[in-house]
Amino acid sequence: MKNKYTIFLLYLCASTILVTGFIQIYDLSISSFQTQVNVQTEMYFHYRTNQIITLFLSIAGISILLAREGINRELKLKAYTDVTGIKNKHACLEEMSILECNNNTLNIGFAIFDLNNLKKVNDFYGHEKGDELIQSFAHLLKQAADKKYFLGRFGGDEFVVIIQNCTEEIMDTYIQRVWRLAEKYNKNVSVRLSFASGYAVSNRNHYYLMEELLQEADKKMYVNKKKMKYDTMIEDPQLSKILDDDRINAIGQDDVTGLLNYEAFLSVVKRVINLSMQDHDLAIICSDISNFRYINDTYGHKEGNNILRKYAQELKKQPFCLCASRVFSDNFACLADVTGMSSNEITALIEAFNTHFSTVINEEYKGCRLILSSGIYFIPGKDENVDIILNYANTARKYTKNSYQNILVYRDEIDQLEKKKASIINSFHSAIKNGELKVYLQAKVSCSDKNICSAEALIRWQMKDGLFCYPDEFIPFLEQTGDIIDMDFFVYEQVFSYLHHRISSQKEVIPISLNVSRAHLINPQSFLKRIKNMLLTYPIPADLIMFELTESTYIQDMKSAVSFIDELHKLNFKLSMDDFGSGYSSLKVLKDMPFDEVKFDKEFLLEMHDDNSRKILHQMMSLVKSLDKIIVCEGVENAMNVTFLEQSDCDVMQGYYYHRPVPMEELIY
Ligand code: C2E
Ligand code: CA
Numbered sequence: 001m002k003n004k005y006t007i008f009l010l011y012l013c014a015s016t017i018l019v020t021g022f023i024q025i026y027d028l029s030i031s032s033f034q035t036q037v038n039v040q041t042e043m044y045f046h047y048r049t050n051q052i053i054t055l056f057l058s059i060a061g062i063s064i065l066l067a068r069e070g071i072n073r074e075l076k077l078k079a080y081t082d083v084t085g086i087k088n089k090h091a092c093l094e095e096m097s098i099l100e101c102n103n104n105t106l107n108i109g110f111a112i113f114d115l116n117n118l119k120k121v122n123d124f125y126g127h128e129k130g131d132e133l134i135q136s137f138a139h140l141l142k143q144a145a146d147k148k149y150f151l152g153r154f155g156g157d158e159f160v161v162i163i164q165n166c167t168e169e170i171m172d173t174y175i176q177r178v179w180r181l182a183e184k185y186n187k188n189v190s191v192r193l194s195f196a197s198g199y200a201v202s203n204r205n206h207y208y209l210m211e212e213l214l215q216e217a218d219k220k221m222y223v224n225k226k227k228m229k230y231d232t233m234i235e236d237p238q239l240s241k242i243l244d245d246d247r248i249n250a251i252g253q254d255d256v257t258g259l260l261n262y263e264a265f266l267s268v269v270k271r272v273i274n275l276s277m278q279d280h281d282l283a284i285i286c287s288d289i290s291n292f293r294y295i296n297d298t299y300g301h302k303e304g305n306n307i308l309r310k311y312a313q314e315l316k317k318q319p320f321c322l323c324a325s326r327v328f329s330d331n332f333a334c335l336a337d338v339t340g341m342s343s344n345e346i347t348a349l350i351e352a353f354n355t356h357f358s359t360v361i362n363e364e365y366k367g368c369r370l371i372l373s374s375g376i377y378f379i380p381g382k383d384e385n386v387d388i389i390l391n392y393a394n395t396a397r398k399y400t401k402n403s404y405q406n407i408l409v410y411r412d413e414i415d416q417l418e419k420k421k422a423s424i425i426n427s428f429h430s431a432i433k434n435g436e437l438k439v440y441l442q443a444k445v446s447c448s449d450k451n452i453c454s455a456e457a458l459i460r461w462q463m464k465d466g467l468f469c470y471p472d473e474f475i476p477f478l479e480q481t482g483d484i485i486d487m488d489f490f491v492y493e494q495v496f497s498y499l500h501h502r503i504s505s506q507k508e509v510i511p512i513s514l515n516v517s518r519a520h521l522i523n524p525q526s527f528l529k530r531i532k533n534m535l536l537t538y539p540i541p542a543d544l545i546m547f548e549l550t551e552s553t554y555i556q557d558m559k560s561a562v563s564f565i566d567e568l569h570k571l572n573f574k575l576s577m578d579d580f581g582s583g584y585s586s587l588k589v590l591k592d593m594p595f596d597e598v599k600f601d602k603e604f605l606l607e608m609h610d611d612n613s614r615k616i617l618h619q620m621m622s623l624v625k626s627l628d629k630i631i632v633c634e635g636v637e638n639a640m641n642v643t644f645l646e647q648s649d650c651d652v653m654q655g656y657y658y659h660r661p662v663p664m665e666e667l668i669y
């Protein structure tokens with residue numbers, strides 16, 4: 001408005017002065033003609049003065065008109081220029097249409113730059129700081145540019161640069177120059193500049209119209225932005241403030257590693273989730289160093305702490321790691337920015353990190369076999385309870401022990417399995433008291449006459465709802481807690497009592513096999529003591545009991561296993577090598593372990609489709625036979641199995657074809 005008035009007044013002044021000037025000239029010329037003869041001399045001075053005034057007025061008029069033009073031009077320039085001093089969107093669009101009209105767009109390069117986190121800077125530090133950031137960036141763009149480049153601000157935090165006679169190299173060089181200047185700028189400021197960029201160049205390989213150049217550059221800019229999300233997040237001013245909160249760091253540091261302690265970590269995670277969940281994908285990663293006790297025992301606590309510190313430092317350096325904590329002992333948690341990453345991608349990243357770290361440590365500490373296991377939980381939304389989130393990640397980590405992987409992403413099934421595990425562990429003792437656990441017997445038959453010659457005791461858990469929980473489902477959990485020892489002794493007691501009762505009642509008895517969990521080998525003396533006591537309580541001929549040991553029981557320490565077997569032999573018990581052939585059973589094991597019986601694993605019969613398998617099984621049986629061992633075959637399911645076993649050296653058959661496991665009291669023989 002103000003400008004319009006000024007222009008109007010200037011127009012008025014200029015025209016008045018010009019008109020007055022011309023009137024003066026006209027007036028002067030007329031009057032000078034009329035009087036030139038009479039008053040030539042007196043008037044000469046007056047005439048010259050008038051001429052000078054006229055000339056002055058004309059010059060003033062012309063100057064005013066020229067000034068008006070100048071103001072006009074300046075106004076026009078202002079209409080095209082931004083507060084940043086570079087062209088505004090209007091000018092950008094005009095430039096684009098001019099270039100479009102100029103024959104063709106060949107060799108035109110178009111770049112888009114987009115500032116990251118401008119909204120957050122505005123919200124957090126105020127608009128002045130935001131404006132300052134925009135100005136600074138415009139300045140950088142200018143500084144990096146050649147004079148011929150067209151620079152414009154397209155919108156709030158979006159800038160464009162148009163370069164004529166451009167090549168990809170020219171554009172690359174320009175963008176790199178901007179990056180370098182931004183890096184330099186960031187060294188001295190609290191609010192850092194961060195931006196994404198994308199460009200397109202129209203050339204013979206790919207010809208773009210102006211509009212297409214813009215679209216292509218924009219597309220590439222977005223790809224770039226997505227890729228660099230975690231960078232932008234770390235540069236997020238609010239987030240840095242949370243992560244660098246001195247108060248939290250001071251009260252919440254772990255002395256050994258310098259990481260946040262658990263309390264501080266929970267508080268930071270909560271705040272970061274609230275702040276960044278909308279535009280970032282976050283995950284919690286829980287990791288654990290297995291064999292850490294070995295490190296402490298072998299190298300001492302000082303070295304142990306050293307390794308923990310190293311791990312903490314390396315973890316913090318990972319680009320995905322926003323903050324980390326040592327939860328306890330060798331257990332770490334990390335809040336990770338996983339924006340745009342699939343679960344496979346983050347798993348691969350952590351796998352690489354874990355492997356690298358353990359390789360470095362294992363090389364440095366000779367004989368050390370450090371292994372890292374991790375669980376990942378993708379945080380689904382803002383309203384998650386932080387304790388629960390950590391628990392999920394930790395659940396996935398713990399579950400790695402049941403799988404063959406060292407890293408697992410949390411899934412609902414894991415949760416269900418963990419819940420089942422918890423319910424099994426918690427209810428096991430009451431289940432024994434409530435009679436939910438029962439001993440079943442599966443009869444075995446002699447190969448020669450098919451009569452029942454012995455049986456195997458197998459545990460069954462019929463839960464309150466009537467459903468059966470099978471040993472393979474609950475035994476692994478009871479092995480983890482050590483409750484397997486109580487479970488086995490529950491079975492042993494039932495069987496000893498059953499045999500004792502039958503002998504006392506003068507009923508026929510058959511030898512019964514009992515499974516021995518590997519947990520007993522940790523403390524064989526305690527096992528032997530309890531068994532001896534059991535013999536005292538239920539005096540039965542010990543050779544009615546055949547203890548079955550699977551490979552996992554003895555393979556770790558064959559020497560101790562041999563003396564364990566010897567001790568049992570001294571008490572007159574029999575020993576069976578269970579599941580022979582299912583693991584790494586070698587001929588050496590067969591030769592060195594003083595078993596009375598070898599029980600061929602059911603897998604053998606399942607795989608008997610081809611001639612070679614049959615030949616191998618046949619030969620193995622005769623080899624075992626030659627060592628004077630009783631041969632039992634499990635998993636006999638059909639007549640074909642029977643025919644084969646009849647033609648081999650098998651002594652005893654066990655399988656659904658003859659008998660299924662039944663409650664102990666129901667077995668008739
Ligand atoms: P195992 O010692 O190899 O026991 C034989 C398993 O094979 C039993 O499964 C039995 O039901 C099954 N089986 C028997 N005949 C056939 C057949 O013809 N075909 C097939 N496919 N399977 C057959 P179950 O009872 O589920 O026991 C599984 C495993 O759990 C046992 O394998 C044993 O390792 C463990 N287990 C069972 N009861 C006890 C126990 O009281 N103490 C300990 N420590 N472990 C036990
Ligand atoms: Ca067995």
Ligand code: CA
Nearest residue numbers: 578579599634
């Ligand atoms: Ca078996």
